[in-house]
Amino acid sequence: MDIPGISRTLSVLTTLFGISIFVFLVLRVIPGDSITGAFGIETGALTPQQIAELRVYYGIDQPLVVQYFSWMQSFLSGKFGFAYSTGVSVATLTKSALPVTIELAIIGTIFGVILGIAIGMFSAKKPGSTRDFAGQLFGLLALAIPGFVLSTAIVTIMANKFHYFPNGYEYMTPWENPWMNFQQMMFPGLVLGIAVAAPVMRTTRSALLETVDKDFVRTAYGKGVPNNKVQFRHILRNSLIPIVTMTGIQFGYLLGGAVIVEKIFALPGMGRQILDAIMKREYATVQSSVMVFAIMFVLINVATDVIYRKIDPRIKK
Amino acid sequence: MKISQRRIRGLVAIVASVAVISSSLIASAPAQAASKDLTIGLTLDIDKLDPQGATSFATVRALGLVYGSLVEVGPKLDIRSGLARYWGFNAEGTQLRLHLRKGVKFQDGSTFDAEDVKASLERILDPANKAAARSNILGIKSIEASGLKVVLNLTTPNVAILAALDGVNMSMLSSNDIKAGTIGKTVNGTGPFKYVSWEPGQSVKLARNETYWGAKPKLDTVTFRIIPTEASILSALNAGSIQFSVITSPLVAKQAGSNLKVYRTPGLAYVALQLNAKVAPFDKPGVRLAIQCAIDRSEVVRTASSGEGAVIGPITSPAYASNPNARPCPKVDLVQAKKYLAEAGYPNGLTIKTMVAPTQFATASGTAQSLKAQLAKAGITLEIAAVDDSTFISRWLGANFGSAVANNGGRIDPDTMYTRYFTSTGNLNKVAGYSSATLDANFAKGKSSGRVSDRKAAYVAISRELEDNAVWIWLFSPYEYRVASKNLTGFIPLATGSILELRKADLK
Numbered sequence: 007m008d009i010p011g012i013s014r015t016l017s018v019l020t021t022l023f024g025i026s027i028f029v030f031l032v033l034r035v036i037p038g039d040s041i042t043g044a045f046g047i048e049t050g051a052l053t054p055q056q057i058a059e060l061r062v063y064y065g066i067d068q069p070l071v072v073q074y075f076s077w078m079q080s081f082l083s084g085k086f087g088f089a090y091s092t093g094v095s096v097a098t099l100t101k102s103a104l105p106v107t108i109e110l111a112i113i114g115t116i117f118g119v120i121l122g123i124a125i126g127m128f129s130a131k132k133p134g135s136t137r138d139f140a141g142q143l144f145g146l147l148a149l150a151i152p153g154f155v156l157s158t159a160i161v162t163i164m165a166n167k168f169h170y171f172p173n174g175y176e177y178m179t180p181w182e183n184p185w186m187n188f189q190q191m192m193f194p195g196l197v198l199g200i201a202v203a204a205p206v207m208r209t210t211r212s213a214l215l216e217t218v219d220k221d222f223v224r225t226a227y228g229k230g231v232p233n234n235k236v237q238f239r240h241i242l243r244n245s246l247i248p249i250v251t252m253t254g255i256q257f258g259y260l261l262g263g264a265v266i267v268e269k270i271f272a273l274p275g276m277g278r279q280i281l282d283a284i285m286k287r288e289y290a291t292v293q294s295s296v297m298v299f300a301i302m303f304v305l306i307n308v309a310t311d312v313i314y315r316k317i318d319p320r321i322k323k
Numbered sequence: 324m325k326i327s328q329r330r331i332r333g334l335v336a337i338v339a340s341v342a343v344i345s346s347s348l349i350a351s352a353p354a355q356a357a358s359k360d361l362t363i364g365l366t367l368d369i370d371k372l373d374p375q376g377a378t379s380f381a382t383v384r385a386l387g388l389v390y391g392s393l394v395e396v397g398p399k400l401d402i403r404s405g406l407a408r409y410w411g412f413n414a415e416g417t418q419l420r421l422h423l424r425k426g427v428k429f430q431d432g433s434t435f436d437a438e439d440v441k442a443s444l445e446r447i448l449d450p451a452n453k454a455a456a457r458s459n460i461l462g463i464k465s466i467e468a469s470g471l472k473v474v475l476n477l478t479t480p481n482v483a484i485l486a487a488l489d490g491v492n493m494s495m496l497s498s499n500d501i502k503a504g505t506i507g508k509t510v511n512g513t514g515p516f517k518y519v520s521w522e523p524g525q526s527v528k529l530a531r532n533e534t535y536w537g538a539k540p541k542l543d544t545v546t547f548r549i550i551p552t553e554a555s556i557l558s559a560l561n562a563g564s565i566q567f568s569v570i571t572s573p574l575v576a577k578q579a580g581s582n583l584k585v586y587r588t589p590g591l592a593y594v595a596l597q598l599n600a601k602v603a604p605f606d607k608p609g610v611r612l613a614i615q616c617a618i619d620r621s622e623v624v625r626t627a628s629s630g631e632g633a634v635i636g637p638i639t640s641p642a643y644a645s646n647p648n649a650r651p652c653p654k655v656d657l658v659q660a661k662k663y664l665a666e667a668g669y670p671n672g673l674t675i676k677t678m679v680a681p682t683q684f685a686t687a688s689g690t691a692q693s694l695k696a697q698l699a700k701a702g703i704t705l706e707i708a709a710v711d712d713s714t715f716i717s718r719w720l721g722a723n724f725g726s727a728v729a730n731n732g733g734r735i736d737p738d739t740m741y742t743r744y745f746t747s748t749g750n751l752n753k754v755a756g757y758s759s760a761t762l763d764a765n766f767a768k769g770k771s772s773g774r775v776s777d778r779k780a781a782y783v784a785i786s787r788e789l790e791d792n793a794v795w796i797w798l799f800s801p802y803e804y805r806v807a808s809k810n811l812t813g814f815i816p817l818a819t820g821s822i823l824e825l826r827k828a829d830l831k
Binding site: 269 | 364370371378379450451457508524548549551552554557559560562563565710711712713716718731750751
């Protein structure tokens with residue numbers, strides 16, 4: 007007997023457990039440790055006694071199993087481990103970094119969905135025409151241009167030509183200074199949005215082309231429903247399932263894409279937190295941050311399912 | 324195609340809206356901070372508050388403005404008084420007497436005296452504290468402190484120890500703080516600025532120290548802002564969001580706008596192809612010499628560093644700098660290179676491997692690629708393994724490499740620069756892969772005399788032995804760039820990389 011939700015929950019927990027083990031092991035396999043991460047080449051000046059003391063301090067003198075469960079216990083207790091280079095818990099760092107990344111991902115998704123659907127509709131209206139070619143060319147370019155190139159180009163042009171780089175100022179949350187926050191998030195959000203727009207545009211175009219030939223569309227036109235109404239209420243609405251799926255997947259990928267964009271735009275988000283922690287071999291910070299990303303990915307999938315049901319009541323059963 | 328008026332009006336409205344929003348954004352960029360508030364861009368965050376344990380550039384630069392050391396290195400790389408007003412060695416060079424400044428106060432208001440010096444130096448020497456500069460002052464046998472006088476008794480004649488007393492790692496701490504165990508938790512220095520706050524991953528804030536012993540700093544505050552890439556830092560400088568930064572990439576520095584000034588300083592650091600003489604085929608001097616003869620250093624500077632850098636020999640300390648032309652094959656000699664290879668048993672050439680960490684320094688990958696292209700002409704195939712910084716350091720410290728493209732820091736004294744690498748008991752000798760009785764003797768000789776001419780002779784001999792055996796392939800010394808907005812005045816760049824002279828800077 008399959009109890010609804012139980013098997014799904016079990017599969018989610020198994021996935022998260024697998025990710026935790028994978029990240030934990032990968033970090034231990036790659037050369038270097040917290041000592042070389044903190045002391046650099048000066049590690050060579052440390053005596054064996056000092057190195058032994060530091061191994062105890064960083065907790066890397068323990069067997070791997072003990073290290074894993076010690077971190078997992080801390081993660082489950084909500085502290086997420088200790089970030090040695092800053093002297094605070096990883097949860098404290100995450101508390102300030104996570105909202106930045108979530109805000110960036112939401113803005114990127116909004117930009118991406120608006121651009122992607124608009125260009126997808128623009129293309130699908132006359133398949134094979136010049137406008138379709140232009141739309142598809144945008145999709146191809148958006149996919150082909152890496153985010154770091156686009157980010158660097160925007161930053162360089164805006165700073166050199168217009169002396170405008172709001173990200174050079176202290177980061178402001180939307181509550182501290184909404185206008186400044188908007189300025190600091192706008193360009194990184196646009197870069198991520200363009201990356202999201204390409205697959206959304208392609209999905210929108212093919213979904214619309216599939217729907218446009220359906221009987222109910224012909225009926226709507228036959229009944230004299232205005233073109234705009236048919237486009238949005240009949241065709242777009244009935245094409246939303248694949249678009250929502252693609253957007254959900256892209257939102258997950260945005261979290262990864264944010265790593266580079268946050269770096270170039272100097273945003274103190276999760277991506278930067280992970281990158282810095284990898285460089286310093288701060289195991290707890292990397293592991294806990296990756297787990298937070300993984301949990302978010304799972305939650306997005308659940309949210310996508312909920313949206314499906316709203317869009318298409320038939321999926322409820 | 325017919326375009327309706329309605330559509331044209333819509334298009335015009337969209338374009339106008341975009342233009343208005345863009346111009347309002349640009350116009351609404353926050354006005355530059357109050358005139359005496361300096362913001363410095365750093366690519367990395369600081370990683371600790373204990374100056375004696377600081378190893379990252381970010382930590383060294385930030386805490387260097389907060390703490391003080393007994394001596395300082397001046398713009399001409401001369402040793403100047405710091406917290407010690409004057410000093411002298413005994414005739415044998417086994418005792419250093421230091422006379423401290425009067426009236427120096429820590430930022431908590433307590434007075435600085437000889438007891439603080441004794442406690443600070445003992446803290447560095449205690450292995451439990453993992454102080455970064457411990458190996459530089461191991462020659463101290465005992466410390467006597469009385470009032471404002473300190474006597475350092477040394478195990479052997481060692482005039483080089485004076486230069487070792489400079490820098491953040493030799494910061495003088497309050498003996499009360501040391502006793503209370505608050506070092507690294509609270510910040511209490513004698514420097515020109517005092518610590519205000521640290522927001523991890525974002526910024527470090529300092530404010531003027533009103534009780535500073537030197538001329539009162541003109542800047543009200545100094546904020547270090549974390550902007551993770553040098554290209555973004557330059558954009559922030561061009562936009563006026565920050566006013567100062569240290570840039571290492573010549574390519575980035577060259578893009579500085581006309582609203583900025585660039586201080587271009589030859590540094591003490593050097594880029595070298597480190598060869599591990601304990602690993603085949605580098606255990607054969609002929610192979611090392613063949614590499615030496617096959618490389619045109621100027622070509623490396625041109626191709627990897629946009630022509631920015633100086634060809635150097637092993638020692639970059641200005642008073643004792645090696646002559647780069649006094650080496651086997653000062654110019655490329657492929658015939659000689661092939662001859663060396665044949666004598667070493669590789670008449671048909673060979674394949675060697677090198678590791679490089681592309682993010683370790685700006686010209687790392689370019690240097691490796693330039694070496695690969697040049698060595699190919701001598702029949703040497705260079706295989707490049709690109710690794711991340713931590714992997715590089717881990718393998719480097721374990722001497723788990725054949726060759727490595729490295730950027731090592733230099734010092735104003737060759738003793739502190741190379742003793743740890745090339746003496747048989749040096750803590751990085753395993754990494755250097757080479758030592759000899761003559762090198763040991765010359766290093767001992769170099770630090771035992773107070774006369775520059777005597778010391779010079781010892782370091783010329785050291786330099787010659789390192790080059791004649793092609794122990795490493797010393798390539799070039801990269802320039803360092805301090806980029807500042809034009810309204811920053813009075814700043815003097817130091818070749819040591821220190822930004823301490825911001826204490827004299829002003830924002831007009």
